[in-house]
Amino acid sequence: MIKVYLKMFIRSFFLQALWNFERMQNIGFIYILKPFLDKVYIDKKSKQEALMRHTGYFNTHPYMAPLLIAIVANLEKEKSISKNDSFDTNGIKNQMAGPLAAIGDPLFFGMLRPLVACLSILVMLFFMKFTDQNFQRYAIFVPIIFIVIYNSFHIACRSWLMFIGFKLSKNSLSVISNIKTLMPILKYVGFIVVVFALFVYLLIFKASPTSNLFFGGKESDLFLYIMVFLFSIFCSRFGVIFLFYSVIIICSLVSYLRI
Amino acid sequence: MIESIFFYALIGTLCSMDITAFGQFMICRPIFCAPIVGYFMGDINTGFWIGMIVELLWVNAIPMGVIVPVDVSLISILATFWVCKYFFGLQEAAVFALVLSVPFAYFYRDMDISGRNFNTQIMHFVEKAIKSQKYWQIYAGIFLGLFLFAARLFLFYLFAMYVGGLIYSGLYLQLSGFILLGLRNAWYLLPIVGFVLVIKEFNIFRKIFFKDF
Numbered sequence: 001m002i003k004v005y006l007k008m009f010i011r012s013f014f015l016q017a018l019w020n021f022e023r024m025q026n027i028g029f030i031y032i033l034k035p036f037l038d039k040v041y042i043d044k045k046s047k048q049e050a051l052m053r054h055t056g057y058f059n060t061h062p063y064m065a066p067l068l069i070a071i072v073a074n075l076e077k078e079k080s081i082s083k084n085d086s087f088d089t090n091g092i093k094n095q096m097a098g099p100l101a102a103i104g105d106p107l108f109f110g111m112l113r114p115l116v117a118c119l120s121i122l123v124m125l126f127f128m129k130f131t132d133q134n135f136q137r138y139a140i141f142v143p144i145i146f147i148v149i150y151n152s153f154h155i156a157c158r159s160w161l162m163f164i165g166f167k168l169s170k171n172s173l174s175v176i177s178n179i180k181t182l183m184p185i186l187k188y189v190g191f192i193v194v195v196f197a198l199f200v201y202l203l204i205f206k207a208s209p210t211s212n213l214f215f216g217g218k219e220s221d222l223f224l225y226i227m228v229f230l231f232s233i234f235c236s237r238f239g240v241i242f243l244f245y246s247v248i249i250i251c252s253l254v255s256y257l258r259i
Numbered sequence: 260m261i262e263s264i265f266f267y268a269l270i271g272t273l274c275s276m277d278i279t280a281f282g283q284f285m286i287c288r289p290i291f292c293a294p295i296v297g298y299f300m301g302d303i304n305t306g307f308w309i310g311m312i313v314e315l316l317w318v319n320a321i322p323m324g325v326i327v328p329v330d331v332s333l334i335s336i337l338a339t340f341w342v343c344k345y346f347f348g349l350q351e352a353a354v355f356a357l358v359l360s361v362p363f364a365y366f367y368r369d370m371d372i373s374g375r376n377f378n379t380q381i382m383h384f385v386e387k388a389i390k391s392q393k394y395w396q397i398y399a400g401i402f403l404g405l406f407l408f409a410a411r412l413f414l415f416y417l418f419a420m421y422v423g424g425l426i427y428s429g430l431y432l433q434l435s436g437f438i439l440l441g442l443r444n445a446w447y448l449l450p451i452v453g454f455v456l457v458i459k460e461f462n463i464f465r466k467i468f469f470k471d472f
Contacts, residue, residue: 013281013282013283014280014281014401014405016279016280016281017280017281017401017404017405017408018378018381018382018385018400018401018403018404019279019280019375019378019404020375020376020378020379020381020382021325021375021376021378021379022379022382023379023382024325026382027381027382027385027397027400027401027404028401030385030389030397031397031398031401034394034397044392048389048390048392051389051394052389052390055386055389059324062283063283101323101324105321105323109321109323110321110460111461113285113288113321114318114457114460114461115461117288117290117314117315117318118457120290121290121311121314121315124307124311128304139294139298139303139304139307140294140298140303142294142307143290143291143292143294143295143310146285146288146290146291147284147285147286147291150284150285151284151285154283154284154285187461190460190461191458191461191462194454194457194458194461195458197454198451198454198458201450201451201454202451205447228451228454228455228458229458231455232455232456232458232459232462233459233462235455235456235459236459240316240317240319240320240456241361243316243452243456244316244357244361244449244452245358247445247448247449247452248354248358248441248442248445249441251441251442251444251445251448252437252438252440252441252442252445253441254441254444255437255438255440255441255444256437256441
């Protein structure tokens with residue numbers, strides 16, 4: 001059975017290979033579950049019914065999916081043994097998909113990824129500051145650091161979720177709710193890291209042409225930090241594209257006026 | 260030149276597939292893929308800087324539910340490729356490459372949406388196959404989904420790197436002095452705007468003092 005679990009875990013990376021607007025991850029889910037269903041359903045008709053059950057709408061966070069797959073696999077196993085038709089595996093699956101996605105999206109994509117990215121940027125800025133000419137030689141380690149740190153959390157979390165899903169089945173939800181306690185910690189750590197990265201950035205590049213262009217190089221550090229902090233509060237009103245092109249247009253206009 | 264475009268289009272395809280189709284190991288993130296392309300092209304510093312700008316600015320570009328986000332790896336890889344290929348090491352040229360690569364990424368997003376609509380048809384084909392107990396077609400469906408995703412990306416990268424590169428180099432040489440100076444200033448200002456956007460994500464004081472914003 002361990003071979004089947006391993007197969008399911010590897011296949012879980014292909015969950016969104018056939019992502020579609022109508023039923024999203026449904027075929028990916030079937031693809032992952034199939035080795036398990038092959039084992040538990042010997043009767044051809046029951047296997048077909050089990051596969052057909054999971055052709056419906058399914059969408060969750062890809063990192064949280066192994067948990068749901070393991071729970072559904074356990075339920076399918078129970079169903080195959082008891083031959084009980086009253087189990088609504090599909091209903092349980094769909095009820096849990098939304099809340100799990102609501103935990104996974106802010107935790108992994110909203111907190112962990114920006115945090116690790118900021119850490120890598122911080123390392124890169126330190127490299128730029130202290131290694132000078134030799135930066136080129138070691139710089140390749142920075143993106144590797146990003147991938148290694150991020151994926152050590154990501155893959156450990158995926159395998160742990162699959163493990164507790166198989167072990168605790170529906171009871172694993174109480175364990176999962178504890179993951180939410182990580183979020184405020186990540187938020188505080190993330191805030192400290194990004195502010196420190198900004199501090200290092202301004203320390204290295206304060207005398208850049210931009211600084212001279214807008215303030216004649218006479219602005220105080222405190223003024224800059226207050227500006228950044230205030231802008232971080234009000235910038236949610238603007239889209240990224242608007243901000244990106246505005247910065248370029250404003251810089252060009254200021255250059256034109258100064259020339 | 261053609262051989263190098265094929266090589267970088269392949270790297271771009273592998274990185275961009277990570278967004279949804281396979282893995283989500285985050286090799287699609289600009290902080291990883293732009294320095295890698297920069298490293299192969301001999302200018303990792305520019306790759307880093309472009310990666311940093313795109314990573315910080317598009318920190319929120321994540322696939323959630325039915326949202327198809329703009330392909331940030333495409334923005335960073337195209338910009339790094341163009342600048343390293345045509346104007347090696349020029350900061351203003353790098354910002355101009357970013358300016359041009361963003362519309363390309365939005366154009367690709369529309370292509371991606373069409374591709375995902377086509378996946379619905381493949382899904383129905385797989386569903387019919389399950390009904391008739393032809394289970395090997397589940398694998399065929401998954402493979403076809405991956406193949407079409409990769410083919411779409413690869414062809415788009417080839418087109419954008421070659422045709423986009425010609426447009427980019429042609430337009431850049433026409434830019435006047437004040438625009439070049441503006442682009443050079445934006446090179447230093449864009450990361451600060453990016454930091455602002457990331458601070459917004461983590462801002463622990465915002466919810467306490469500024470609930471309405």
